[in-house]
Every structure is written in C-alpha cells, then in structure tokens.
Amino acid sequence: xxxxxxxxxxxxxxxxxxxxxxxxVGSRTISRKYETGLSSATIRNEMSDLEELGYLDQPHxxxxxxxxxxxxxxxxxxxxxxxxxxxxxxxxxxxxxxxRTRQIEDVIDRAAQVISSLTNYTAVVLGPxxxxxxxxxxxxxxxxxxxxxxxxxxxxxxxxxxLIHVSAELDSDTLYNISRNLTEQLQGCTLQEACDRMPxxxxxxxxxxxxxxxxxxxxxxxxxxxxxAQIAVGGTSNMLAYPExxxxxxxxxxxxxMETRDKLEDIIxxxxxxxxxxxxxxxxxxxEMADCSIVTATYSTRTGHHGTIGVIGPTRMxxxxxxxxxxxxxxxxTEMLNDDSKGxx
Amino acid sequence: xxxxxxxxxxxxxxxxxxxxxxxxVGSRTISRKYETGLSSATIRNEMSDLEELGYLDQPHxxxxxxxxxxxxxxxxxxxxxxxxxxxxxxxxxxxxxxxRTRQIEDVIDRAAQVISSLTNYTAVVLGPxxxxxxxxxxxxxxxxxxxxxxxxxxxxxxxxxxLIHVSAELDSDTLYNISRNLTEQLQGCTLQEACDRMPxxxxxxxxxxxxxxxxxxxxxxxxxxxxxAQIAVGGTSNMLAYPExxxxxxxxxxxxxMETRDKLEDIIxxxxxxxxxxxxxxxxxxxEMADCSIVTATYSTRTGHHGTIGVIGPTRMxxxxxxxxxxxxxxxxTEMLNDDSKGxx
DNA sequence: ATTAGCACTCAACAGCGTCGAGTGCTAACA
DNA sequence: TGTTAGCACTCGACGCTGTTGAGTGCTAAT
Numbered sequence: 001x002x003x004x005x006x007x008x009x010x011x012x013x014x015x016x017x018x019x020x021x022x023x024x025v026g027s028r029t030i031s032r033k034y035e036t037g038l039s040s041a042t043i044r045n046e047m048s049d050l051e052e053l054g055y056l057d058q059p060h061x062x063x064x065x066x067x068x069x070x071x072x073x074x075x076x077x078x079x080x081x082x083x084x085x086x087x088x089x090x091x092x093x094x095x096x097x098x099x100r101t102r103q104i105e106d107v108i109d110r111a112a113q114v115i116s117s118l119t120n121y122t123a124v125v126l127g128p129x130x131x132x133x134x135x136x137x138x139x140x141x142x143x144x145x146x147x148x149x150x151x152x153x154x155x156x157x158x159x160x161x162x163l164i165h166v167s168a169e170l171d172s173d174t175l176y177n178i179s180r181n182l183t184e185q186l187q188g189c190t191l192q193e194a195c196d197r198m199p200x201x202x203x204x205x206x207x208x209x210x211x212x213x214x215x216x217x218x219x220x221x222x223x224x225x226x227x228x229a230q231i232a233v234g235g236t237s238n239m240l241a242y243p244e245x246x247x248x249x250x251x252x253x254x255x256x257x258m259e260t261r262d263k264l265e266d267i268i269x270x271x272x273x274x275x276x277x278x279x280x281x282x283x284x285x286x287x288e289m290a291d292c293s294i295v296t297a298t299y300s301t302r303t304g305h306h307g308t309i310g311v312i313g314p315t316r317m318x319x320x321x322x323x324x325x326x327x328x329x330x331x332x333x334t335e336m337l338n339d340d341s342k343g344x345x
Numbered sequence: 346x347x348x349x350x351x352x353x354x355x356x357x358x359x360x361x362x363x364x365x366x367x368x369x370v371g372s373r374t375i376s377r378k379y380e381t382g383l384s385s386a387t388i389r390n391e392m393s394d395l396e397e398l399g400y401l402d403q404p405h406x407x408x409x410x411x412x413x414x415x416x417x418x419x420x421x422x423x424x425x426x427x428x429x430x431x432x433x434x435x436x437x438x439x440x441x442x443x444x445r446t447r448q449i450e451d452v453i454d455r456a457a458q459v460i461s462s463l464t465n466y467t468a469v470v471l472g473p474x475x476x477x478x479x480x481x482x483x484x485x486x487x488x489x490x491x492x493x494x495x496x497x498x499x500x501x502x503x504x505x506x507x508l509i510h511v512s513a514e515l516d517s518d519t520l521y522n523i524s525r526n527l528t529e530q531l532q533g534c535t536l537q538e539a540c541d542r543m544p545x546x547x548x549x550x551x552x553x554x555x556x557x558x559x560x561x562x563x564x565x566x567x568x569x570x571x572x573x574a575q576i577a578v579g580g581t582s583n584m585l586a587y588p589e590x591x592x593x594x595x596x597x598x599x600x601x602x603m604e605t606r607d608k609l610e611d612i613i614x615x616x617x618x619x620x621x622x623x624x625x626x627x628x629x630x631x632x633e634m635a636d637c638s639i640v641t642a643t644y645s646t647r648t649g650h651h652g653t654i655g656v657i658g659p660t661r662m663x664x665x666x667x668x669x670x671x672x673x674x675x676x677x678x679t680e681m682l683n684d685d686s687k688g689x690x
Numbered sequence: 691a692t693t694a695g696c697a698c699t700c701a702a703c704a705g706c707g708t709c710g711a712g713t714g715c716t717a718a719c720a
Numbered sequence: 721t722g723t724t725a726g727c728a729c730t731c732g733a734c735g736c737t738g739t740t741g742a743g744t745g746c747t748a749a750t
Binding site: 038040041042045059060063 | 691692693694695698699700701
C-alpha cells in the first residue's frame with residue numbers, strides 16, 4: 001500500500017481540522033466538512049490505511065484519529081516545498097517597533113513580545129552569536145575618584161562593562177591615553193587573544209599596572225561568558241491555554257524549563273544557521289517537549305553574526321502562520337540591526 | 346466577646362497548620378496536635394467565636410476553618426512586633442553570589458533566582474530608583490567610521506548606551522575632547538536638566554552640531570524611561586505547585602501578570618521606602634492576587650537610591666521564613682552594591 | 691471501488707449510595 | 721461558669737452504575 005493523492009488530501013484535512021480544534025477527528029467530520037465527494041465509510045478505509053502507514057494515531061479505539069509526528073513532518077515539508085508562506089501581517093510587525101534609538105536588549109525583548117502576541121504561542125529570541133567577537137574599542141570612563149568603568153565594544157556590538165579600581169591620581173586624560181593605547185594594541189583581537197596578550201602588556205606598561213590588572217581580571221572573567229547571551233522569552237503563559245497543558249505537572253515542567261535560560265538557549269540555538277528549522281515532537285530531543293514543536297528562523301547582523309528567533313507551541317501548531325511570522329520578523333530584525341540610523345547591532 | 350489569650354493561641358495554631366498543609370483545619374486536629382489541654386468541643390466553641398470575630402472563614406459547613414486575611418494580618422503583625430525573625434541561612438545566601446565582578450543586571454537576576462529557589466515562591470527584584478539620577482560622565486566612544494557609542498554614567502550607575510551618527514571626519518581624539526567638554530558642563534545635572542541645556546549648548550558649539558543633535562535626541566528619548574528599569578523575576582513556575590493555583594484560568598492570569606513588567610513594577614514598588622511591607626490578599630489591590638500575599642523589603646545603594654525585593658506567594662505563606670530571607674538578602678545586596686571591590690552600583 | 695448498515699467499543703457524564711471529617715447543639719459534669 | 725461527651729446533621733470525596741454519543745470495523749450490496 002502506498003501514499004496516493006487522495007490519501008494525501010485526506011491527511012491534510014485531518015491535520016487542518018486537528019490544528020483547528022484540538023479534538024481527535026473522525027471520519028464523519030472529514031466527509032462532511034472537507035472531502036465532500038466521499039462518504040464517511042470510504043474515509044474510514046483510507047484512515048485505516050493512513051494509520052497503518054504511521055501517519056495517524058488513535059488515542060483509543062472509539063475515538064477519532066490524531067496526526068502523528070510523522071504526519072506533521074510531511075505536512076510541514078510539503079508546506080515549505082510549495083512555498084506556501086503567506087505574506088500578510090508584514091506592516092503589523094513593523095508597527096510594533098515604533099521607537100527609534102534602541103538597544104539590542106530592547107529589540108530582542110520587544111521581538112519576543114511581538115511574536116508571542118501575534119502567534120499566541122511562546123516566543124524565544126536569542127541575540128546574535130557566531131564566530132568569536134572581535135574587539136573594536138576599549139575605553140576607560142572615569143566614574144569617581146579611584147574607579148573607572150570599562151567599556152568594551154566588539155563587532156557584535158555587545159558592550160560589557162564593569163567598574164574597576166584605579167589609583168586615585170589617574171585623571172580623565174590619562175585614562176583616555178591608556179584607552180587609546182589599549183585600543184590600538186588590541187583592536188581586532190578576540191577576547192581570548194586579548195587575554196593572552198595582556199600579561200605581556202602588563203610587563204611593558206609598568207606605570208599603569210593597576211589598571212591593566214583590573215582589566216585583565218575583567219577580561220578573563222568575561223571571555224568565557226557568551227553564555228549569558230541575550231535571550232528573551234515572551235508569552236509563556238500562552239501555553240497554558242492549550243489543552244495539551246491542562247496537566248499541571250506538565251505545565252510546571254515546561255515553565256520551569258523556560259526559566260532556565262541556559263538550557264533554553266541550547267534548545268533553541270539548535271542546529272547551525274539554517275534559515276528555518278521545524279522540529280516536531282520527539283525531534284526536539286527534549287523529553288519535556290514531547291508534544292511541542294519548535295520553529296526557528298535566523299536573522300543576521302552586519303558583522304555576519306547570527307541570531308535566532310523561535311516559537312514553541314503544541315505539535316498541532318499553525319505552522320504556516322508561524323513560519324510566515326517568523327520569516328517576516330527575521331527580515332525585520334536583520335534590517336533593523338543593519339541600519340544604523342534606526343538601531344545598533 | 347473579645348480576643349483573649351487562649352483564642353490567640355488557638356488562632357496561631359490554626360494558621361500554622363493551614364500554612365503547613367493547605368487543608369481547612371478542624372477542631373479535632375487542633376486539639377490533638379497543638380493545644381493538648383483542651384478537647385475538640387472547646388476548640389469548636391472558640392473557633393466559632395473566632396469566626397464571628399472575622400478571623401476565620403468556613404469554605405462550607407462541614408469542612409474545617411481557614412484563616413481570613415484579617416487573621417494573617419494579625420499573625421504577621423505580632424510576628425513582626427515580637428521581632429521573631431530567625432537569622433538562619435545567612436551564609437547560604439552569600440554562597441550564591443560567588444563571582445566577583447558583576448553588573449547590576451546580573452546581580453538582580455541572580456537575586457531573583459536565589460530568593461525564589463530559597464522560598465519556593467515567586468521572587469521579584471527591582472533595580473534601584475529614587476530621586477532623579479544625576480549625570481556623572483558622558484563619553485563618546487568611537488565604534489566605526491561615522492558612528493559613536495554614547496555612554497552615560499549616572500550616580501545610579503545605570504549605563505545607557507546607544508549608537509549615534511557622527512561625521513566621518515571626527516577621530517578618536519576629537520570625540521574625547523567633546524566628551525570632556527560635555528562632562529564638564531553636564532556633570533551633576535539630572536537627565537531632565539541636561540535636556541533643557543542642550544539647545545543652548547548646540548548654539549554655542551557650532552562645530553559639533555551633528556554630534557550634539559544626536560546626543561540630544563538620545564537624551565530626550567531616555568529621560569522619560571526610568572520605566573524600563575531593571576526588573577527580574579524568578580520562580581514563576583513555583584506558584585503552579587500550590588493548590589491555590591490548580592485552577593488553570595487563575596494560573597494563566599497570574600503568569601500573564603508576571604509577564605507584563607510595567608504593571609508588576611507598580612505592584613511591587615508599592616508604598617515608598619518602608620523597610621518591610623506585607624500585603625495580604627485584598628490588601629495587594631490587585632484582583633488577580635486576591636489570594637496572594639506580597640512581602641517586600643528594600644536595599645539601598647551608596648548614592649541613596651532604593652531598590653525593592655519582593656516575594657509573591659499564596660496567602661498561606663511561610664511569612665517568618667520569607668521575611669527572614671528577604672531581610673538577609675536586602676542586607677546582602679546593600680553590602681554588595683556599596684562595596685566597589687565586589688560589584689558596582 | 692464505493693457505500694449503507696449494523697454491531698461493537700469506550701470516554702464522558704450524570705445519578706446514587708457510602709464514607710468520613712467536621713460542625714452545632716444540648717445535656718451532664720466539675 | 722467553663723469544659724466535656726454525645727449525638728444528629730451537613731456536605732465534599734469517592735466509587736459504582738447505567739446511559740449517551742461519537743467513532744470504528746466489518747460485511748454485504750451497489
């Protein structure tokens with residue numbers, strides 16, 4: 001027995017209906033609402049076949065069928081092949097980003113909110129990441145007598161700042177000179193390389209021992225922390241609205257997963273820099289998400305780093321809608337982050 | 346009829362038991378577990394009195410009693426009067442802050458996590474706020490040809506940064522000179538004052554028109570945004586574990602409240618700078634939190650600004666434990682933020 | 691190949707009795 | 721007068737039962 005066109009259409013109808021209602025769908029429903037040409041009995045036979053082929057599951061004998069992960073996979077694949085991604089709601093996404101100057105954190109945060117409110121699922125947005133960021137500028141800003149703020153600008157645009165102690169005598173000008181010196185010597189280095197070079201520099205620049213030591217300590221601490229990358233989550237409460245999560249225990253474990261940002265980042269970041277990823281149920285590799293799907297898209301910055309935006313929802317997700325929205329949002333972010341007049345990367 | 350000592354002890358016992366179990370408590374339980382000297386019948390009479398006085402509610406006639414908000418209020422008040430705040434777990438809080446250099450955001454975030462994991466309730470931590478922050482330093486850091494990063498340090502320590510456009514000719518030194526100039530003129534101003542002065546300055550410093558314009562735009566946008574103050578939430582999923590929230594709809598509205606940071610800030614920030622606040626049930630003024638309590642404490646920075654830490658839990662919260670933990674944490678934060686060698690304010 | 695008909699299955703739901711925790715009242719007691 | 725024992729009563733929780741309805745699978749007819 002093999003998959004023919006009619007089976008395909010019936011499967012499609014079943015999936016559509018299930019996505020809509022969330023209730024196991026029976027042969028009668030399909031015959032009435034979708035495939036008008038056939039009687040329920042015929043549909044029944046086809047459904048029986050589809051079950052044997054692994055596309056349908058039956059919660060129990062006298063209930064309707066629900067699509068299996070395999071069915072969703074097929075569904076999504078044909079969806080993507082056909083390029084059936086509607087392009088509506090473009091302007092509405094833009095409308096949500098009204099302000100002009102924006103920090104990357106704000107943008108990410110906002111994006112997560114917009115996506116979640118547009119989709120009614122949970123949205124996750126990850127900041128840009130990729131090859132090791134390169135130093136562009138190092139600057140020491142005097143704050144008060146004896147303390148200075150370290151500002152480090154990388155091509156990722158991530159500013160890491162921290163107070164360090166400096167001797168009280170160092171005035172603004174001196175700090176500036178040190179900064180220029182440092183910038184010249186370290187420009188283009190990765191954080192790692194900068195760390196490696198510091199001991200050497202400390203040797204040479206005897207005078208400003210204390211400053212450099214402080215900076216060194218700062219760098220060694222920060223260099224291994226791309227972990228605390230920007231991550232924003234929106235609409236976690238949306239998931240509770242779906243009957244899939246009417247089980248409290250499930251809901252709890254899901255929410256607590258959303259709270260542990262580290263794990264969440266691993267899950268979302270996932271496989272590389274593909275434009276799209278759709279992981280369905282078990283494909284997510286996360287037991288807590290056995291009946292969730294994750295759809296991700298990427299955006300990129302001027303400097304060639306990639307960020308990820310993702311939606312987490314029940315397996316019976318409105319895939320085409322979600323993919324469309326993520327698509328739009330990806331473009332929108334890429335645009336915003338590459339256009340300096342509006343934002344910064 | 347009036348409140349005597351025995352009634353008080355019985356009420357105490359009822360509250361303790363209810364906090365422990367979450368189940369309406371009956372006269373028999375009290376007679377057996379707590380007030381061994383009296384029979385259940387006596388307790389019953391007393392409970393009947395307590396109900397009449399408004400300290401107990403009866404979910405239905407043949408169930409036990411549960412404490413009313415008024416009872417919790419009395420309970421907490423006597424608790425605070427007696428100064429019965431245990432001082433354990435001090436070291437354990439310290440242990441959770443291991444790293445050295447820390448950004449305020451990290452500290453806040455971490456604090457929320459620590460509190461929520463220690464209490465098993467939901468924790469909210471607000472960054473410092475108070476009188477309008479005063480400018481300390483303004484610095485323009487060159488990023489790439491034609492763009493510069495604005496770094497503004499205030500006595501709140503909040504660094505607001507944004508890219509602005511500058512003419513490509515301006516090199517690092519020029520930017521530095523402008524920065525020094527700006528710093529000299531604006532030091533000690535509030536953001537508002539700085540905004541007011543800018544037009545004047547733009548007149549005078551013709552040369553650097555573009556830079557100042559950009560800065561002006563930046564300031565006007567930022568000055569009204571103490572709203573996006575730092576706020577961190579931890580352990581929202583904890584609440585789902587309490588039977589109070591076994592109702593999905595309630596849980597959802599609670600979670601969605603936790604997601605709208607603006608409202609949340611208003612709720613937590615609450616009344617001024619009192620060392621402690623305990624708001625019980627209706628006292629919170631938030632309908633979604635009709636059966637929640639909110640306990641808050643404050644911490645302060647070297648510069649006299651105050652931040653707030655809060656715990657949100659069911660009305661039958663372990664008040665003494667929570668208050669104790671918040672107390673410790675408040676001290677800990679105050680200490681960390683005032684000690685420059687460990688953190689920065 | 692499709693369809694109509696029929697027997698069968700099973701979750702959901704409502705009704706019913708039982709159980710047990712808890713109350714309120716009254717009468718007896720110290 | 722305050723305390724206690726006893727008893728009738730209430731009411732949610734639980735388990736059992738029968739009914740209903742959606743849905744299937746099979747078979748025979750078209």
